[in-house]
Amino acid sequence: MATKETFSLSGENLLKKVKELIAEGNIRKITITEKDGRELMSFPLTFGVVGVLLAPVLAAVGAVAALVGECSITVEREPPQEEKQ
Structure with a gap:
C-alpha cells in the first residue's frame, strides 16, 4: 500500500521541493x-521517467x-519493497 505525505510551502519553494x-x-x-484545497496539477511518476521527459513537468x-x-x-510514495530471501 502506498503512503501519502503532505507538505505546505510557498510558491517560490515549490519547484525546488x-x-x-x-x-x-x-x-x-x-x-x-x-x-483552499483546489487541485492545480497532478502528475504520476513512473520508473524510467527521467531527464528530458521531466522537463515539461518541471516547466509546468x-x-x-x-x-x-x-x-x-x-x-x-511507493511502498518499501521487502527483501527477498
Missing part, C-alpha cells in the same frame, strides 16, 4: 493544491509556482 522529491526516486504521484510546476502564494504538495 518537487525536484528534491523526484530525486528521491520512490515517488509514485505528486499532486499540487492551493491552500515552475509556472504554477509563479502564480500561487501558498500551496501544498501531496506525495504518494
Whole structure:
C-alpha cells in the first residue's frame, strides 16, 4: 500500500521541493493544491521517467509556482519493497 505525505510551502519553494522529491526516486504521484484545497496539477511518476521527459513537468510546476502564494504538495510514495530471501 502506498503512503501519502503532505507538505505546505510557498510558491517560490515549490519547484525546488518537487525536484528534491523526484530525486528521491520512490515517488509514485505528486499532486499540487492551493491552500483552499483546489487541485492545480497532478502528475504520476513512473520508473524510467527521467531527464528530458521531466522537463515539461518541471516547466509546468515552475509556472504554477509563479502564480500561487501558498500551496501544498501531496506525495504518494511507493511502498518499501521487502527483501527477498
